[in-house]
Amino acid sequence: MFTTLGLFTGVACPQGEHCALLTCMFSHARYCTGLTKPSSGTTTSSDTIGTHNPKKLKTQESISSTEPLTLSHKVSNLEDVVNGSRSTSKPSQQLPRRTSDRRSSETPVTRPGASTSPSCPSSNLETDEPSSSPITRQPTSSELPPRKVRKESLNPRMLTKAPAPHATRSAILTKLHAVMVSNNEKLAKSKDSSKKSFVLTADELVTMALDEEEYVAKGNPGVYSNVIKLRIVKLTKMSSEDWAKEVMKHLNTRYYKIPVAPTPDATKPIETGLTTRQEITFVPRLITPLNGLEEFGYVTKPPTAAEIETSKQGVTDSKGWEKCERCASRFQVFPGRREDGALTTGGPCTYHPNRPVIPPRKKTDNYTGSGESYFPCCGESVGTSIGCTKGAQHVFKISESKRLASILQFETTPRQLDKGALDPVCFDCEMGYTTQGLELIRLTAVSWPEGRELLDVLVKPIGEVLDLNSRFSGVYPEHFAKAIPYGTSDIIPNSPSQSGQGNQQKPMQVVESPAAARELLFQFLQPETPLIGHAIDNDLNVCRIIHPTIIDTVILYPAPRGGLPNRMSLKTLARKFLSREVQTGGAKGHDSKEDAITTGDLVRAMVRDSWKKYKHHGWRFEGDHMVSPPNQETYYVNRQGLYVPSERPHDNDNPVEHRIESGSAGQKRKQPSPDDSTA
Structure with a gap:
């Protein structure tokens, strides 16, 4: 008879103890011997719940007469089994039998009252294949428990979508x-x-x-x-x-299937060859000029009152109709709630959380293309699935600066006369969807280059919350429920925060509005203070900040295909240039503090690489001041990153021009002279 597939191993046999089959597709666990009465010291036939069929009992007795292998403690990895380490203080645990079937490698589920004694053929419940010779002894330091492997031919396994012929x-x-x-x-x-x-x-x-x-x-x-x-x-x-x-x-x-304890990720330190003050002196050379980047979402001047009034009139005329950011359907929004308490129309939102991906072209593809696009979240082809994820409501995002200003006007970084030059700041924001679009719900700022926490607060949005976007923001309703007002005395400054991971130990502080969070950030900034961020236009716009001195890592590390509007994600940049894995929380979301520190480390990596080129051409530091070479030249960094002198002669009395060709805008941009640096 052929080996059963194990599809009915969880169903009791209808014939029960009267089953005459040698290999039955149903379960006979209830009729195994070995369940004794609590008061009995030995096992007898009268103490059992049931007995096997004589034929089956004889067969099982012939192949299973010894006890299975047991370990005296739960091993943390396979090497513990090899080394034979033991601990008598923990209960014993049976090591799962090794098979080649993926189904059988999973831990079996045993019904209450089922026997686990050696005389019960429980191995048939763990694997679809007949039991072989049993494990009769403990493994020594030079061997592992015996295993049974299904014989397979050296032929590629069949896949739904094969990557190659x-x-x-x-x-x-x-x-x-x-x-x-x-x-x-x-x-x-x-x-x-x-x-x-x-x-x-x-x-x-x-x-x-x-x-x-x-x-x-x-x-x-x-x-x-x-x-x-x-x-x-x-x-x-x-x-x-x-x-x-x-x-x-x-x-x-x-x-x-023995769980291996995860090893801590040792972050490799970044060595720039400079002191902290020297790095701060050098970093202004990486500043991103904003002129010409308005078309990519960077706001350089606040919208006028006339533009704001036009935007408000447009919202009124539209009667709250918006386009869903996730599924692109039209729905209506009711700020302040409708009479019946509804915030939106359209019901639940069905969507794909990830954007479609086009498979790369291969040599075997014909001229028509490299294949149909698909969604990486579920593997479904574009056009065949309306979505794999459901949201309670539709959501939308506002991108126009004049409409953003109609909710909260932009403000330029003010100068603080009572403070001198301030050190660079890295910041990152988390956003959630409300009836006013995508709003600020968390703001984090850290010092550069140390990565010391300066500010980390939750922010109450202006509109009613539709979706906190926890999958990306890492902010959950319980964070707001446990939060305490900003400035509460019982909070220790700069204490390690577990927020963003779903199980923070200490409550976060919360401010009443995005405007209040913006004022807190302004305390660490002067107009000339370098403000560092990744895709910083999104963070600045959600805070309604216009800052003239920024360093954006999406421009510092332009995308391979022409720069803006194409951008590389922070996760990709960290993996490529820092050999670091970030944003690994999965459903717990991102941690804005981790993102801010990672962004700052990317800038430090660029400082390290750029300083090597400057040093090669004769630049040096005297204390914390950067000194130009005796024979100054006009240097040019081309698209390939080569640091070469230009052919145009210059007067030594004039400042040195450092022209950097942007991978995003494709234009030469003049930066301050090294001698004029005020950092």
Whole structure:
């Protein structure tokens, strides 16, 4: 008889103890022996709930006569099993049996009252395949628990959307398997006896190669060939020690499902070769001129009263009709609520949280294109799905400066006569959807380059909240419910905040309006203070701030395809230039403090790289002052980032021109002379 698929293992057999089948598709857990009465010291036939069919009982007794392997504590990773570490203070736990079926690797669910004694064939409940020889002894330091692997051929597994033709995948898989076989043979010949348990059998190597190829095919379909080839090269150069770690990771993931404690992410420090004051002196050379960037959303002057009045009249005439930012449908908004208490019309919003992605073109694609677009959030093709996520209400966003000013007028950074020059500031804002559009709900500012917290407050928006956008903002209703007014004395300044992660330990402070939050930020700024941010136009506009001295990392690191309006995300920039993973909270959202610090570190990385070019051409620091070379030249940084002198002669008495060609606007921009620096 063929092996059952295990589809009815959770259903009790209708025949019960009278079932005469040797291999029944239903469950017989209730009729296993081994459940004894509490008062009995030994197990007898009269103490059991039920008995097996004689044929089945005889078969099970012949193949399962010893107790399964148990560990005396819960191991944190597979290496604990190999080293044989034990602790008698924790209850025992049965190690799950190793199979090649993904279904069977999951922890089985046992109904209350079901037997778990050795005499019960419980292994049939954990795997779809017949039980093999049982585990009869504890693993020593040189071996792992026995495992049963399903025999598979070296043929790529079938996928719904294959990233490459079958012949290509088969050739790559063969090469990958050959490299794994070579590493396995080296490990087998190694003199280190503690790693002998990681020597895999032929079937296990085939399974590992299939898993590796399938993982890349599903996770990176657009760059499948490049990723898998780089993986093969890495395995080729791998030492026996590193290969043993790869095998251990594979065994943990594939078979044992033993949770591995996450290792803390050690952030690599940025070494610029300059002191803190020297970095502050140098950073004005990275300032982004705003002239000509108005078309990309940067506001350089406040809208006039006439423009504001025109905007208000337009909102009145539209009767509150807006376009949903998520699903693009039309709906009506009622600031202050309608008579029946409704804030919007249109009912729930069904949408895709991620924008569609176009697969990169491959050599095998025809001239018509590289394939149909799809949504990375759910994998559905564009046009075949209306959405995979539902929101309670529709939401909208306002982008026009005059309409933003009609809600709260823009204000230019004031000069504080009682304060001198102030150090640069990094800031980041989180926004939520209200009946007034996308509004400020959290503002965070940190010092640069130290990253010391200056300000971190929740902000009560002007309109009624439609959606806090917690998936990105990291702000949840409980944050506002537990928040205390700003300036409360029992809050310790600069205390570590867990906000943005959904489970903060201390309540945050809250201010009454975006205007109040803006005034708090102004305390750390002068008009010439460098204000650093990522896509800073969004943060400035939501705060209604016009600041003349900004450093925007989306312009400092222009997108590969022409710069603005194309932008690289903060997560991409951090991974590429800092080798750092940020915004990993998932559904818990982003942390504005983490984003502000990361943005500042990106600027420090640019200071490091730019200073190397200046230093190469003779610039130096005398104390905290930057000194130009004896023979001044006009330097030009081209689109490729090459720092070259221009051919135009100049007078040494005139300031040095530093012309930087912007990747976004494509124009040369004059920056202050190094000798005129006031930082």
